[in-house]
Amino acid sequence: MDEKYFAKKIEAKWQKKWAESGAFEVEISDEKPKFYQLEMLPYPSGNLHMGHVRNYAVGDAVAWYKRLKGFNVLHPIGWDSFGQPAEDAAVKRGVNPRQWTEDNINVMRGQLERLGLSYDWRRQMYAHRKEYYKFDQWFFIKMFEMGLAYKKMTQVNWCENDKATLSNEQASGGICWRCGEPVTKKDLEQWFFRTTAYADQLIDDMEKIESGWPQHVLKRQQDWIGRSNGAYVDFGITLVDQNDTIDLDKALKTAEGEFDYDKLEDVARRIEEGRIAITRLNRAAEIGRIAGGRTHVEASIIVGAVSRAGGTSDGGEIVGGSARLDHLGWAEHKQRVKSHEDALIHYAIASDIWLESAAFEAKYGRSDIHGIEAYVHKDPDDDRYVIKRFGYDWAFQTTPQFFLDRIAVFNALFPEVPYELIGFTHDGKQNLQFVFRQKKLEGTIPAEEEIDDLFLKFYSASVIDVLPSGDKTYENDLYLISDIAPRNVLKDNAGNIRVFDAITLLNTNAHDYHKFALREARINKIKVFTTRIDTIYGANAVVVAAEHPIIAAERNSFADDVLAKIDDIIAENLKPKERDEEIEKDGIDTGLKAVNPFNGEELPVWVGNYVMMDYGTGAVMSVPAHDERDFEFAKKFGMPILTVISAEPENKPVENEEKEVQEKETYGINDEYGRSVRDVLADSTKENDPGGIRGLVRGDRRSSDSEYVVSGPAARTSASHNASEIAFTDHGFLINSGRWSGKTSDDAKREMAEYACENGFGEAATTFRLRDWGVSRQRYWGAPIPMIYCPDCGTVPVKFEDLPVELPDNAPITGTGESPLAKVPEFYETSCPSCEGPARRETDTMDTFVDSSWYFFRYTDNQNEVLPFDPDTAAYWTPVDQYIGGDDHAVMHLIYTRFWTKVMRDIGLVKFNEPVKRLLTQGMVVGETFYDDSTGKKIYHAPDTVTVERDEKGRITSVKAADGKELKFAVERMSKSKGNGVDPDEMVDVYGADAARLFVLFAAPVDNELVWHEAGIEGAVRFLQRVWRFVHKWKDALGNGAVSGDVSTPSPAAKKLRQKTHQTINRIDQSLDTLQFNTPVAALMELANDLYDMKAEPETASPDEVAAVREALTSLILMLTPFAPHISEEMFAAIIGNENGILANDARFPAYDEEAAKADEIEIAVQVNGKLRSRIFASPDADNAELERMAKDDAKVREHTDGKDVVKVIVVPGRLVNIVVKG
Incomplete structure (x- = not known):
């Protein structure tokens, strides 16, 4: 151990030893409890900033602390390496995004390694590499199969500056989350993930994490998801005029004139949005998508379709047509309804538009109906078609209100029927459709007899009177027929009225195609x-x-x-x-x-x-x-x-x-007393007819079987x-x-x-306020969406065995907002995975938040080529025990990753609901800025060009530019453009990684902003040097590991140091467990001061003093390790007398001895009427009575109590005595 502390030399030494020994590489083990420590992965922009340093220093401190506590710690790192900056670089610098990204990763990995962060580098993941985004695509296909990925035309958030679409979360406040420019709207066809399907779970499962997540993050998520419990209420409105017809026939065909199922899906999405409705569909898969659910729709819907056409045969004039019955919902329902197709169609046709004796044939999928020796003609004098046979005319009523009125009558006559008639559609000519809906969806299949009963009652309610031959007049006293232009009307399963002009089935080359002419809905x-x-x-x-x-x-x-x-x-x-x-x-x-x-x-x-x-x-x-x-x-x-x-x-x-x-169906007749139509008519006179209802009823014809209440x-x-x-x-x-x-x-x-x-x-x-997650991006540098569009098969996912769909290297990146992949024919020209015919590949890429929604699971098994990860391996490591990152991701990444975990649970990859047990959101690193705004725009001045004056507490009092002009100052987020950016490499070069890490952990509570002061890092260096000198001084006396002499009766100085040591151990242990980092550093500084204050010298210290110093110094070094691991390893090796250090010796966090930490005396505050008057010293074992006596006898206290009545005495053991007096 050198006499002087050389950070560069020490840090290089231990980083090399850690790398060579694989010190931070871990595997599944039953010998230790696991702990998964994770920081939010970085985007490889090219350089770390001090915000990165703080984030990773905090995470590394937790990882070291848990290792010292005996945990098997997984601490990985990877790269969020897809994203727009790579494309920007391609446009501005003419570099390949892949090469730009790889170069930046190499630079930033070197920076992270210089900081000495304890990562298991074997587990790196790279979002831009095909080995990873292959499974982005795997998840996309799984979600498509689950009904969680879908495509629709929508108005998207568009950033003109970035030429990119943004999710709602990324455009919060109308501002682009990346560049800060205003967001506009643009109509685009986009892929979405159905996050709303998990909205309830996202709220309810917060109970599972509320003890480990910051409340402000949970609150922001609750507000963003925005669950509101209430009710829908329909307010009826008066229609004003007719809408124009929109012909979608051409829009539903390819350029070659063939029907395009993808375009049908767009129509289906418009149905889901409540703009139009379609009931004539052929394929079961389409029906499921139209209905809007993976398993079933919100209501049980039966749809019947009838079509007529005229013709001639050898037997005379005939009229033929087709019919179909289907159930938009559960497969079990469909099978039962199918068996009743003949009956329902027969009832509808025979009673409404056909001959009672018509020859009839119905088959599932296609039904033909033939009328024998019948002809149809249009009566020019009214709105009816008349079918003539055997001296009778059969009236086919073409006024739509006729059918609307039938809905009310049928449902009023048969309230006990489990299905209600909710609508008809017809074009005023030959085509009719009728729709029933199950009244209450209870999850059970309706009984066969219930459907039989439904059909029979529908027949009885819908029969049309037979007219005498040649009689051209028609009245039906069951129905009020208003003067309304013909239209084709249907209520969808949301209760909205929709309009159709024609729906026709064509059969071509054994494929069923559909031709639609649809009119936009009239809203009632x-x-x-x-x-x-x-x-x-x-x-x-x-x-x-x-x-x-x-x-x-x-x-x-x-x-x-x-x-x-x-x-x-x-x-x-x-x-x-x-x-x-x-x-x-x-x-x-x-x-x-x-x-x-x-x-x-x-x-x-x-x-x-x-x-x-x-x-x-x-x-x-x-x-x-x-x-x-x-x-x-x-x-x-x-x-x-x-x-x-x-x-x-x-x-x-x-x-x-x-x-x-009493709210029931009415004919729009109002009576303020709520009486029935019959009652009002009975005594209606000019004076007592406030609603004027008599004028709305033809004579007094009304149904004797129903009663309507009006108000x-x-x-x-x-x-x-x-x-x-x-x-x-x-x-x-x-x-x-x-x-x-x-x-x-x-x-x-x-x-x-x-x-x-x-x-x-x-x-x-x-x-919910939450909206589905729009994941389509018209960018190059992202995971390609693995979908293919086939003119025959529709939208088809890529086969799993064909993944990944790789990004081509030759896409032209122009920054114009158009998808670069759409300009690469060899990319988008492909074959259909289903029929192998020519097809087109999707050219949008995925939102990069897809990559970061599941990456921490990939860390557990990053070499898996078959699955995103092995479920058993992930079950050992996950969920993440501690996650650390900025709270600016509270409503984007942190919601998406919770959603993704629930999807993975439903796929069967994990067995839990929440991905992260504890979350810590660190504050930003900010710095002082100096600027002149006299021109209306901030002109920033570099710190080395200004003169700063400060008060005794270091606060700025004055700032002047080089020319003497007074400048303004502020504390702002670090930025090169503001002149307050700090290069981490420069800090490591000058002060060392340990000092930089120690400062960012000590300078402020981790969830607060950290104001960067270079004087602060200099203070960290001085502290490390001070500890280093003490270790160097004592290493020989402590190095042999043995203490000779009697240590059973320690001196007062040794006892006091041991007491301070264990108090510090307890204090730091509790602080680190609750993620407080600044107070432990302060405690370590206090312990270092006590070591110096002991005044013991290695050469003259008694055995008990040497033992106390060894325990205190070893404990200090081990507790310093999470903050400054390099110097700690070096000092520990010096004390124990070998070169292996802390990790190699499997050293542990010092154990707390409660008895050793007990003080002989404790300080007790004494208050009189709540005001501090004195302090007393008492035994830790003193009871309340003894503390009360000592407080009352204290001279300073008596100055405020003598001559007054003591009302009561409050004792807080070990802390406080409060004497309440009056007088």
Whole structure:
């Protein structure tokens, strides 16, 4: 051991010894408990910064501490080496991204090795190498098979500066997470991971990690996922005019005119988004995707399809067609429904559009129906086709309202049927479809007799009267037929009405193709999500986002000022904002009206800038009395405010419950007393017909088998009714709320959601702010997405045995935002894995957060060529015991990796839910900056060009530039451009790695910002030198390992040092276990001071003093090891007298001796009426009575207690005595 401390020499020596001996290489072992220490992997930008140093120094301190505590420590490192900077370098410098990345990794690995970090370098992973991204692709295909990866056209976040798409998390606040530039919107077809499928788990499983994760990180994740428990409520609206027809026939075909299944999938996604609906599908796989679930859809849907066509045969004029019955849901349902195909089609056709005696043939997949000696003609005088046979005309009703009315009648007549008729589609000519939905999805297959009963009752409800031959008039007194333009109508499984103009099946080359002509949906309601359904009686409007579908659908009906305001709001929404940023409320009344289903009141539909389309349904009910945003909105625009929640229950009983609206299907007829149509008609006169209902009914024809209840609006209260200037947002008791008045908010919320569900206009629901993760990137330097597009087979994943799909080296990287891979024919031209025909490969690459979502599992088994990792090997090492990184990843990486782990659990690779037990988020390293902003822009000055004056505490008092000009100063994140960047290599060269590590661990609590001061690292060097000198002084006296002489009766000095040693051991052990690093360093400095203060000399020290020094110094070195491992190894080897050091000798963290740590006397604070008056010294064993006596007898205390009454004495053993007096 040299007399002087030479950091470079020592650090090089021990780094070489560690590398040669494989000191940090570990394998599975039953002899030690495992500990997995991990820091967030670096992006190979080319150079480390001090933020890296702090992060890795913290992680290495934990790894060393756990090794010393006897753990088998896995401490790996790798490279997050895909990403945009490599492409930027290719554009700016003309270098290959792969070579640029590899060069940077080599540089940064050298920097990490110089810091002496204890990594198992054998386990490195490189995200950009095919051995790793092969399994990115493996996971992608698995998720595709599980229904968790899908593609859709969507409006994406686009950074024009980076020419890249961004996930919602990466565009938080409208700012690009990487470059800080504003984010815009762009329509692109993108691949998504269905993170929302795990939204509940992501929230619920926080209970498993809340003791080990920072609360602020969990809170940010909770807010980002944004689970809200509430209810959906449908507010019916009045339609204004017709929408244009959109012909998608061409859009669904390839350039060669063949049907394109990929384009069908796009249509299917539009269905899922609630824009259009398709019910005529052929392949089971397509049906599953259209339905929107891996296993089943939200409701059991039966779809029947009927098509007619005219023709001639030898037997005379005939009419033929095809029909199909299918179940959009569980396979078990499909099989049962299939067996009833003949019956249902027969009932529908025979009663609606066909001859009762028609020859009929139905087969699964294709059914033909033939009418014998029949012909069809269009009556020019009405809206019906008439089928003529044997002297009778059969009426085929083409007015769509006819079929809509049938829905109500059928469901009213047969409420006990487990399926409800929810819609018809037909084109006003020859094609008809009808749809049933299971009323409640209970997970059981409906009984066969239930379906039989359904069909029979449908037949009886839908029969059309036979007309006498030649009679050209038609009336049906069961139905009210309104004057509405023909349209093809269907309700989807979300209850939305959709429009079809034609659906036709073509059969070509043994492949089933489909031709669609679809019309955009007409919206007849606005679905609102609310967490406070108990306040619905206080709703004064429905407020929708400017991008809501109802706004686009009804745009042609809006006044010019409404359109202008809507466009202004949309433009404003595109500007960068923080996710929860408060904005001044703005909006406009659209002129549309919505009906509150609870009280029948007609409400205005507003567009409001505070309603976001990407949250909930993009529509809210405005309840200003009980919501702060709604209150602000209502006050600004003079809207009525009605209080419906009170902090205290009303004393008066609830009256007139019989007047409560019973929500059932109606014909839009209102009666304020809630009576049935029959009752109102019975006594209707001009004076008592407030709803004017007689004029809406043809005579008094109505069904004797059904009764409809109608209602009118409740009385409103104007804004002046509520004098409050602030919304009451707490829960309480309902008032002005009909039958629910007097109930608590909690009870009312439950009951009102149930009521909405029972009456068909709502349901209890949970919504999330979290959106699915968009993973498509139009970049080169990322993992290629392993999907292939075949004109015959659709979207097909690459076969597992063909992975990886490798990145070509010849892709042109231009930085224009177009996918470079789309310009490499030899990459995208391929063959279909299924049919082997010509196909095209996906040219987008994956978001680089994919790479970092599972990398720590790969560390456990990074040579596996078959699986991402061996499940048994991972089961030993994972989950990660301690993860360390910046909290800027709280809602990106840390959510994605939790999602990914749950997916891996469902695949069967792991058996737990959470990837990380404990998380530590270290603060940033910041530095002083000096700048002049007199020109309006900050001009930074380098530290070596300014004169800084400081006070006695080191605080800056004045900064002047070289020309004497006064400058401003701040503390900011380190950056070269700001002049406050620090090169870690330079620090290691000047001060050594141990000193740099020691300083970043000591300078501030690890979760706080660390303000860099070079004077601080100089102080760390001085401390290490001080310990080094003491060891060098004593090494010969301690080196032989033996102490001669009697040590059974230690001197007071030796006893005091041993006491301090064990107090320090306990203090540091507890601190490191709770990830506190600055206080242990302070404790080590105190122990070093005590060693010097003992004044013992190696040559003259007594045996007990030598023993005390050996124990104290050995303990100090071992406890210093996590902070400064090189010098610790060297000093330990000197003390024990060999060159093998700490690791080679399997040394352990010093054991704490509680008895040795006990002090002869302890200091007790004494207070009088809570104010410190004195301190006393007592035996650690003194009881409360003895401490009270000593405190009362203390002279300083008596100055404040003599002559006063002692009310009570509070004793905190070992710490405090508080005497309470009066007088």
